[in-house]
Amino acid sequence: MTKTTTQKRYGMVIDIDRCDGCGACMVACSLENNVSVVPPEAGLHRGLTWIRVYSITNEKEYPHSDTAYLPVSCQHCGNETPCVGVCPQSAVDVDPKNGIVSQIPERCMGCRYCMVACPYHARYFNWWDPVWPEGTEHLLNPGVTPRMRGVVEKCNFCHGRHHAAQERAASEGRSEIEPNEYQTACAEACPNGAITFGDLADKDSEVAKLAAGPESFQLLKTLGTGPKVYYLTQRSWVRDMAAKTPLPLDGQSND
Amino acid sequence: MGFSVKRRDFLGLIGGGAIGAALSPAPWKSLDDVAIWTQNWSWKPRLPRGPVEVAFTHCGLCPAGCGLKVRSVGGSPVSVHGVPGHPLSAGFVCALGLAGRYLSYHPSRIVEPTVVGTDGQRRGIPFKAAVRQLGKWLDEARSGGGHGSVAILDNRPDRMRSLAYRKWLGALDGVHVKGLREDAPINRLRAMLDGQVPELGLDIARARTVLSFGAPVLEGLGSGEAGSRLRGRSGTEKPYIVQIETRPSRTAHSADLWLRIAPGTETVLALGLANILVSEGLYDKEIIGRTALDLDGPGGYRELVARFSPKQVARITGIDAATIKKVARRFASGPAVVIPGVDPGGGPLSPEAQTAAFSLSLLNGDVGRPGGVVARRVSETIQLPGTAQLANTVELADVPDGSIRLLIADGIAGGCAMPTSLLKRKLNPSEGRVVSLSPFERSAMHEADLVLPSTTPFESIDETGVPIDSPVDSMGLTVPSMRAPDYSVDSLHVLSMVTKSNVPKITELLRSRSDRIHAGGRGSVFDPSKGESAPITEFKTAGHLWRALLDGGLWTDSSATFTCPPFRLMGADAAIRDRLHKVLEQPSTADGWAHELVLMPFGWRDAPGDGPLPPVMAKLFRETRLRLDSRFATICPGTAKDLGFAEGDKASIKTSLGSITVEVVLDPAVANGVVHVAVGPSTGAFGDATREKGDQPLDLPSCKNDDCWRVIPAKMLEVVS
Numbered sequence: 001m002t003k004t005t006t007q008k009r010y011g012m013v014i015d016i017d018r019c020d021g022c023g024a025c026m027v028a029c030s031l032e033n034n035v036s037v038v039p040p041e042a043g044l045h046r047g048l049t050w051i052r053v054y055s056i057t058n059e060k061e062y063p064h065s066d067t068a069y070l071p072v073s074c075q076h077c078g079n080e081t082p083c084v085g086v087c088p089q090s091a092v093d094v095d096p097k098n099g100i101v102s103q104i105p106e107r108c109m110g111c112r113y114c115m116v117a118c119p120y121h122a123r124y125f126n127w128w129d130p131v132w133p134e135g136t137e138h139l140l141n142p143g144v145t146p147r148m149r150g151v152v153e154k155c156n157f158c159h160g161r162h163h164a165a166q167e168r169a170a171s172e173g174r175s176e177i178e179p180n181e182y183q184t185a186c187a188e189a190c191p192n193g194a195i196t197f198g199d200l201a202d203k204d205s206e207v208a209k210l211a212a213g214p215e216s217f218q219l220l221k222t223l224g225t226g227p228k229v230y231y232l233t234q235r236s237w238v239r240d241m242a243a244k245t246p247l248p249l250d251g252q253s254n255d
Numbered sequence: 256m257g258f259s260v261k262r263r264d265f266l267g268l269i270g271g272g273a274i275g276a277a278l279s280p281a282p283w284k285s286l287d288d289v290a291i292w293t294q295n296w297s298w299k300p301r302l303p304r305g306p307v308e309v310a311f312t313h314c315g316l317c318p319a320g321c322g323l324k325v326r327s328v329g330g331s332p333v334s335v336h337g338v339p340g341h342p343l344s345a346g347f348v349c350a351l352g353l354a355g356r357y358l359s360y361h362p363s364r365i366v367e368p369t370v371v372g373t374d375g376q377r378r379g380i381p382f383k384a385a386v387r388q389l390g391k392w393l394d395e396a397r398s399g400g401g402h403g404s405v406a407i408l409d410n411r412p413d414r415m416r417s418l419a420y421r422k423w424l425g426a427l428d429g430v431h432v433k434g435l436r437e438d439a440p441i442n443r444l445r446a447m448l449d450g451q452v453p454e455l456g457l458d459i460a461r462a463r464t465v466l467s468f469g470a471p472v473l474e475g476l477g478s479g480e481a482g483s484r485l486r487g488r489s490g491t492e493k494p495y496i497v498q499i500e501t502r503p504s505r506t507a508h509s510a511d512l513w514l515r516i517a518p519g520t521e522t523v524l525a526l527g528l529a530n531i532l533v534s535e536g537l538y539d540k541e542i543i544g545r546t547a548l549d550l551d552g553p554g555g556y557r558e559l560v561a562r563f564s565p566k567q568v569a570r571i572t573g574i575d576a577a578t579i580k581k582v583a584r585r586f587a588s589g590p591a592v593v594i595p596g597v598d599p600g601g602g603p604l605s606p607e608a609q610t611a612a613f614s615l616s617l618l619n620g621d622v623g624r625p626g627g628v629v630a631r632r633v634s635e636t637i638q639l640p641g642t643a644q645l646a647n648t649v650e651l652a653d654v655p656d657g658s659i660r661l662l663i664a665d666g667i668a669g670g671c672a673m674p675t676s677l678l679k680r681k682l683n684p685s686e687g688r689v690v691s692l693s694p695f696e697r698s699a700m701h702e703a704d705l706v707l708p709s710t711t712p713f714e715s716i717d718e719t720g721v722p723i724d725s726p727v728d729s730m731g732l733t734v735p736s737m738r739a740p741d742y743s744v745d746s747l748h749v750l751s752m753v754t755k756s757n758v759p760k761i762t763e764l765l766r767s768r769s770d771r772i773h774a775g776g777r778g779s780v781f782d783p784s785k786g787e788s789a790p791i792t793e794f795k796t797a798g799h800l801w802r803a804l805l806d807g808g809l810w811t812d813s814s815a816t817f818t819c820p821p822f823r824l825m826g827a828d829a830a831i832r833d834r835l836h837k838v839l840e841q842p843s844t845a846d847g848w849a850h851e852l853v854l855m856p857f858g859w860r861d862a863p864g865d866g867p868l869p870p871v872m873a874k875l876f877r878e879t880r881l882r883l884d885s886r887f888a889t890i891c892p893g894t895a896k897d898l899g900f901a902e903g904d905k906a907s908i909k910t911s912l913g914s915i916t917v918e919v920v921l922d923p924a925v926a927n928g929v930v931h932v933a934v935g936p937s938t939g940a941f942g943d944a945t946r947e948k949g950d951q952p953l954d955l956p957s958c959k960n961d962d963c964w965r966v967i968p969a970k971m972l973e974v975v976s
Contacts, residue, residue, distance in 0.1 A: 018486075018509075020473060020474075020505040020506075020508055020509045021505060021508070021881055022349075022350060022474065022505060023350055023872075023875060023876065023879070023881050023882070024349060024350040024353070026350075026875045026879070026881075027350040027353055027354050027871055027872055027875060028350070028353055030871050030874075030875060031334070031353060031354060031871060032334070034300075034302075035871075036300075037870045037871060037874045038874065038878075040877060042877075042878060043878070044878060044879075044880065047874070047875075047877070047878030047879075048878075049875060049878055049879060052878075052879055053879060053881055054879075055880075055881065057922075057923055057924065059923065060923060061891060061892065061893060061923045062503075062515065062891055062923060062924055062925060062926050062927065063515045063573075063926075065503070065923040065924040066924075067503060067508055067924055089283075089287070106291070107287070109283070109286070109287050109290065110290070129299075130299070130300055131300075132300065132870070133357070133360055133361070133362065133870050134360065135359075135360035136357050136360045136870065137300050137301055137302070137303075138301075138303040138329070138331040139303070139331055139332065139333060139356055139357060139360075140300065140302055140303065140333065141302075141333055141334060142302045142303050142304065142328050142333060145302075146299075146300045146302075148291065148299070150290055188336070189348070189350070189353060191347055191349065191475075191479075191482060191486065192486050192509070193486065
C-alpha cells in the first residue's frame with residue numbers, strides 16, 4: 001500500500017498587478033465547487049463567492065485614477081486560525097498534513113461566529129436552499145457535495161481535486177503528488193496567470209519563490225494570523241490599503 | 256437512618272440533570288440533526304451519475320473557437336477545460352466558455368415558435384404553421400420587392416452554413432448580410448487596397464506594438480494563443496500594447512500604455528500620429544512613395560495630416576503632445592498592428608476613424624509583413640448542387656435603407672449588439688418583417704415578427720470560424736456535447752422546408768469542406784488527445800481527416816506570402832475622404848467634446864453583447880458588482896456633483912430618441928462629462944426573461960449618419976419618485 005506522507009503547506013500567490021478583474025477565477029471556483037445560485041435578492045452581502053474579486057481605487061480622479069483588483073478567498077491562516085478557535089462545533093478543520101483550512105458542513109450549526117472572527121470576510125453563509133436553475137443540476141460537478149441551507153462554506157483549495165490527485169498518485173504507486181497534478185480551479189482558469197498555487201514548504205516551487213520575493217505581502221499581516229495566501233504588487237497604495245484594519249472593501253460578506 | 260427524598264432533593268435532581276444534559280453534546284447534536292433533517296427534502300440537489308467520458312470539441316460561443324476538453328458524467332457535460340498546446344487557443348478558456356453549457360437551460364430559452372399577431376401580442380404556434388407563415392411572407396416579399404428584398408443576417412458569414420444561405424438566397428435574388436463582428440473593420444482596410452485582395456488577418460502575436468483603438472485585446476479578442484502572448488505568458492517577447500480608449504476598460508487597465516482619449520476623437524489622434532510619421536520621415540519613403548496612390552498632390556494625405564500638429568491634436572484629444580510623439584516613434588520602430596476596435600455594446604468606430612487608423616498600418620509598411628497584417632490562403636469555393644448563383648455578401652451598412660421586406664436572422668451569436676434603430680432603418684417601413692432563428696430572446700431580435708427556436712452551440716455541429724488574429728485559415732468543429740431539445744430546429748432545415756428545395760444538411764456541408772481540405776493536401780491537423788500536430792499528408796483518406804475533426808481536431812492551413820498592392824491612405828470612398836478633410840471643421844455627434852455630457856454605451860467582451868449570461872456569471876457579477884449592467888450608470892464624482900447627483904441616486908438618461916432610468920455609481924476612473932452604461936444581459940433579473948434584455952441603452956442612439964453610436968449626446972435628469 002502506498003501512502004502520501006510528506007508534510008506540505010499549500011498556499012497561493014496572487015499578483016494584483018496581473019489581475020484585470022475578469023472574474024474567471026470566481027466562475028471557475030463556483031463551477032468546480034458547486035456553489036449554488038442564490039436568488040437576486042441576495043445582494044452584495046448575502047451572496048456566495050468563495051473567491052471574491054474586489055475593485056479598489058487610489059481615490060484620485062481621472063486621469064490620475066488607478067484601479068486594482070483584489071481577489072480574496074479564505075487565507076488559510078496558519079497561526080491561531082481565527083475561525084477555528086471560535087467554532088463551538090469543531091466544524092473548522094486545519095489539516096496538519098498540508099495546512100488546508102476546511103469547513104465541515106455536517107458539523108456546522110450556522111452560528112456564524114467564524115464569519116465574525118474572520119478578518120478577511122472570506123466565509124459565506126447559506127441563507128437559502130442550494131438550488132440551481134431548472135435542468136442544470138445534472139451539469140454539477142459530481143465530485144463535490146452541495147452544502148445545505150443554514151451552514152457556512154468557504155474556499156478549501158479545491159479539496160475534491162486534492163483528493164483526486166492523491167488517489168491517482170496512490171493508485172500509480174507514488175507517494176507524492178506531482179505539483180502539476182493538483183491545481184485549484186481559480187489558478188487554472190486565470191487567463192493572466194495572476195494566481196500561482198502550490199506547496200509553500202517546497203523551497204524550489206514557484207509559489208514559494210514568489211511568496212519569498214520582495215514584492216510579496218500578506219493581507220492584514222499585523223494581526224499575526226499567518227495567511228498562506230500572499231499577494232504581489234509594485235503599487236504602494238495597494239499595499240497601504242491592504243494593511244488597513246478592517247479591510248476597506250465594498251460589499252463585505254459578514255452580514 | 257431512613258432514606259427520604261424531599262421535594263427540594265427532587266427539584267435538585269431535575270435541575271442538575273437539566274444542567275448536565277445541557278453541558279453534554281446530546282441536545283446540541285439532536286438540534287443539529289433536526290436542522291439537517293429539515294434540509295432533506297425532495298428538492299435537494301441530485302448530482303449526476305453514470306459513466307464518465309472525456310471528449311474534445313471547440314467552443315462556438317464566439318469566433319475565437321477555443322479548444323475544449325469536456326468531461327461528461329451520464330451524458331451530461333460536468334466540466335470544461337482548455338486544451339494545452341491547441342494552435343489557436345493554447346489552453347485558454349474564458350469565463351463564458353467555462354460556464355457556457357448552462358445557457359442551454361437559461362430561462363430566456365425559446366421553447367416554441369412564436370409569432371406576433373395582428374393585435375400586437377406574441378403567441379406560440381406549431382412549427383409547421385410557423386414554416387407556412389414564413390413561406391407566405393417570403394412570397395409577399397418577392398412579389399412586392401426587387402433585388403435584395405429577402406435577406407439573411409449572418410453574424411459569422413464565413414461558414415459553410417453561410418455558403419448554403421447564399422445559394423438559397425441566390426435563387427430568390429436575395430442578399431447575404433454580414434452582422435456586426437469584431438473583425439468587420441478589416442474590410443475597411445481591404446477597401447483601401449487596390450485589386451484583388453485575399454482574406455486578411457492581424458498578426459497580433461508577432462507584432463512589436465499593438466495600437467488598439469478601444470479594442471478589447473486583453474479581454475479575449477482573437478485567439479487564446481494571441482492572448483497568451485499579449486499577456487506575456489508564452490515565453491516570447493510581449494508586444495507593447497497601447498490602448499486608446501476613454502472608458503477604464505479591463506484592457507485599458509492592463510495595457511502598457513493607456514491613452515485616455517477624449518470621447519469620439521480617435522480620428523484626430525490617428526491623423527496626429529500620421530502627422531509625426533510623415534513630418535519626421537518615419538516611413539519607407541521609396542516604397543510608400545511608389546505604392547501610396549494619394550500621398551501627395553492637392554488634397555492628398557500629406558496635406559491632410561499636416562493640419563494635425565501634435566499641439567492641435569493634444570488640445571482636442573486631451574493627450575499631451577510628448578506622449579503622442581512617443582507613441583508615434585514607438586509605432587514606427589517595427590512591425591505593428593492597428594486595431595480599430597468594435598465594442599460589443601458600443602459598436603464600431605466611425606468609418607473615417609477606421610480609415611485613419613488603418614492608414615497608419617499602410618504608412619508603416621505593415622500590410623504584408625509578419626507582425627502586421629497578413630494574408631490567409633483561401634480554399635477554392637465549394638460548389639453546391641443547384642443552378643442558382645451565390646447571392647452577394649454585403650455589410651449591413653451597405654444595404655440600402657428600407658430595401659428589405661423579409662429579414663431572416665441566423666441564430667449564432669456574434670458577440671456584438673446593435674441598436675434596434677439601425678436594423679429597422681434597413682427594413683421596408685410598411686412591409687418589412689423580421690424572422691429570428693435563435694435559442695434565446697436576444698438583443699435587437701426580441702421584436703422579431705416570427706421567432707423559431709434554434710440550438711445552442713453546445714448542442715449542434717458547426718464550424719468555429721477563424722479568429723481575427725489568425726494568420727492562417729483553419730477548420731474546427733463544435734461537436735455537440737449535449738443533446739439538442741426536440742423543440743429546436745436547424746436553420747438549413749427550415750429553409751429547405753419553406754422553399755421545398757434541396758438545401759444540404761450541415762454535416763454534408765462540413766464534410767464537403769473537410770474532403771476539399773484533404774484533397775488540397777496543405778497544412779496540418781492538431782490532435783487534442785495527444786497535444787501534437789501532424790501533416791495532413793499523414794491522413795490517408797478523406798474519411799480519416801473527417802474523423803479527426805469530429806474528435807475535436809483542428810486543421811490549420813500553411814501560411815501564405817502576400818505583397819502589399821498599391822493603396823489609398825484615405826480610402827477609395829469619396830465620402831470618407833471628404834469627412835477626413837472636414838474632421839477639424841465640423842465636430843459631428845461623434846465628436847464628444849462639443850457636448851456637456853455624452854453617453855458612451857459599452858459591452859463586456861466575454862459576456863455576449865447580444866445574448867444571455869449563464870446563471871453562475873449573472874450571480875457572481877450581481878453579488879460582487881464587478882460588472883455593472885444596464886441598470887447602472889458610472890460617472891465621475893466631479894461630473895455627478897456638477898449635475899446634482901450622488902452615489903445610489905436614480906437618474907434618467909435622456910437622448911433625442913428616449914430615456915432610460917439608471918442608478919448612479921460614482922467611479923473616479925471615468926472621464927469628466929461622460930456617463931457609461933453597459934449593454935448586455937441584466938444580472939439582476941435572472942429567471943425573468945422579459946426584464947433581462949439589458950439592451951435598452953441601444954434604444955437611445957439615432958444612428959442616422961454613420962452607423963456609429965459610441966458617443967451619444969445626452970442629458971441626465973433627476974427621477975422624481
